[in-house]
Amino acid sequence: MAETVNEFTLPNSEHCRRELLRYRWFADLPADAIEHLVSCARLRNLSDGQCLHRKGDPGDGLYGVLSGGIKVSSSSADGREAVLTILEPGSWFGEISLFDNQPRTHDGWAQGTTQLLMIPRAGFQQLLKQRPELYAHFVQLLCWHIRLSFSVIEDTAFLPLEGRLAKRLLMLAEGYGRTEARGTRLQLHVSQEMLGLMLQASRQSINKHLKEWERAGVVSLHYGSLTIHQHDTLEQIAQSH
Secondary structure, eight states, rough: OOOTTTTTOOOOHOOOOOHHHHSSHHHHHHHHHHHHHHHHEEEEEEEETTTEOOTSSSEEEEEEEESSSSEEEEOTSOOOEHHHEEEOTEEEOOOOHHHHHOOOSSSEEOSEEEEEEEEHHHHHHHHHOGGGHHHHHHHHHHHHHHHHHHHHHHHHHHHHHHHHHHHHHHHHHHHEEEEETTTTEEOSSOOOHHHHHHHOOOOOHHHHHHHHHHTTSSEEETEEEEEESHHHHHHHHHOOO
């Protein structure tokens, strides 16, 4: 039975090491740096809809999604919700607070039963204190995330919904898709309504484009997932607007 540490549990070391090496932030690190992170890593399990953190909470560490998903969102004073993204298995988040020691910038909510791997801020900062040369490695990747954020803002400003939807599906397929003979099977732990919130569109508009693509043989829709059959067609849609 796993040992309990407050609301966290200690992960299997080998499983933790494999998960870290899958992520580009960690894959190129020296072996001793990986072992340091493995030694301080923790697991956290969330039920569907459970809050991981709210905007303004202290940043306690860096999180990686092992299963389930995390909805990153913000709410207005009148209760309206803006969904920035859904973080699927393989995603890591929380790096901003690791470097600026400021509170969380958005809310985080579990989408389905979710398991997270967490690197505590204290352990991460101890690694950088011992190995200050690693700052350059992490700053490069932090800048990559910033560039990606600017790209999303630009898409929202200039691309029509069809182009934004095509780009989002391709991004998900690249990160989380599972290759099959008929295409890339993509498990979407997100409703069409949630896609609409992410892309600033109605569920009906999202459904309209997906149904059109299904009739054209570009995708097949399933309960909670879709299969992409024609990557090139989605790329053309994303680039033609």
